[in-house]
Amino acid sequence: MKVSKELLKGSTVILVLSLLEREPMYGYQMIKEMEKQSNGVFVLKEGTLYPILHALEANGMIVSYWWGNEGTRQRKYYRIINKGKQYLKEKRKEWETFRSAVDKVLTGEVCTCS
Amino acid sequence: MKVSKELLKGSTVILVLSLLEREPMYGYQMIKEMEKQSNGVFVLKEGTLYPILHALEANGMIVSYWWGNEGTRQRKYYRIINKGKQYLKEKRKEWETFRSAVDKVLTGEVCTCS
DNA sequence: ATTCTATACATAGCATTACAATGCATTGCT
DNA sequence: AGCAATGCATTGTAATGCTATGTATAGAAT
Numbered sequence: 061m062k063v064s065k066e067l068l069k070g071s072t073v074i075l076v077l078s079l080l081e082r083e084p085m086y087g088y089q090m091i092k093e094m095e096k097q098s099n100g101v102f103v104l105k106e107g108t109l110y111p112i113l114h115a116l117e118a119n120g121m122i123v124s125y126w127w128g129n130e131g132t133r134q135r136k137y138y139r140i141i142n143k144g145k146q147y148l149k150e151k152r153k154e155w156e157t158f159r160s161a162v163d164k165v166l167t168g169e170v171c172t173c174s
Numbered sequence: 175m176k177v178s179k180e181l182l183k184g185s186t187v188i189l190v191l192s193l194l195e196r197e198p199m200y201g202y203q204m205i206k207e208m209e210k211q212s213n214g215v216f217v218l219k220e221g222t223l224y225p226i227l228h229a230l231e232a233n234g235m236i237v238s239y240w241w242g243n244e245g246t247r248q249r250k251y252y253r254i255i256n257k258g259k260q261y262l263k264e265k266r267k268e269w270e271t272f273r274s275a276v277d278k279v280l281t282g283e284v285c286t287c288s
Numbered sequence: 289a290t291t292c293t294a295t296a297c298a299t300a301g302c303a304t305t306a307c308a309a310t311g312c313a314t315t316g317c318t
Numbered sequence: 319a320g321c322a323a324t325g326c327a328t329t330g331t332a333a334t335g336c337t338a339t340g341t342a343t344a345g346a347a348t
Contacts, residue, residue: 071276072305072306074280075276075279075280078279078280078282079279082282086325086326087325087326087327088324088325088326089325094279097278097279097282098275098276098278098279099275099278101271101272101275102275102279104306105306105307105308106325106326106327106328107306107307107308107309107327107328107329108305108306108307110326110327110328111305111306111327111328112305112306114327132315133314133315133324133325134314135325135326136325136326152280155276155280157215158215159273159276159277161212161213161215161216162185162189162212162269162273163273164211164212164213165189165192165193165208165211165212165216166188166189166192166266166269168192168196168211186334186335200296200297201296201297201298202294202295202296202297203296218335219335219336219337220296220297220298220299221298221299221300221335221336221337221338221339222334222335222336224297224298224299225298225299225334225335226334226335228298246344247295247296247343247344248296248343249295249296249297250296250297
């Protein structure tokens, strides 16, 4: 496969990074945002999201920090950094490639993008 | 996830069924066809394709039969049958849903379908 | 004729990954 | 005080595609 298996096996990582590109968020917030922005199609589980966030942090794509107003609940925010932005850029291109390739095979011709 | 995990984890199955919808094919041929029709994006491995074909047959989506002219090599052809066509129809819809949901999150807005 | 390459089907074992299930702690509402 | 929602996190499991490997045939090259 020319498209990396990470993408094939699920686009979760780029979806997560894409969210963080807009603004720093904490885990629970990302789950809700993802659901909203995908019209309820993607409802991430904690068991899916947190390992991804931890891996992204370990790889230097994002950073995390506890934050919260005095006396309120502290939340762990994640922010995308340069390396992560570069990575996301590449992955976006891969998604385009993947998407049009699937469409080509599914329709048997070039996607007319109805 | 509303989209079934089968789709999320890879669209291989619908790609395979989609190929067979056009005409009956044998395994090796499918690998080459897939590569051609996807512009080299999908290069299936035998270890990926054959288990899928066997599973599809076991589930009554496709049938197989050995065939070949007298004196030439016998090849195992696979043909999609009714149940498989129905299944493919559903899966195509799922792909549409999945695709537009990813696009929505990636772009942060409705896909303009450039 | 023999060697090599492409063709052709097939399986075992491995790594990845999303999910279910669960745990624990905090906040806000009644 | 009790309960539901919020919030972070891990463990175990099932699914799935890939690597590696095995076997065998057809056709081309030497």
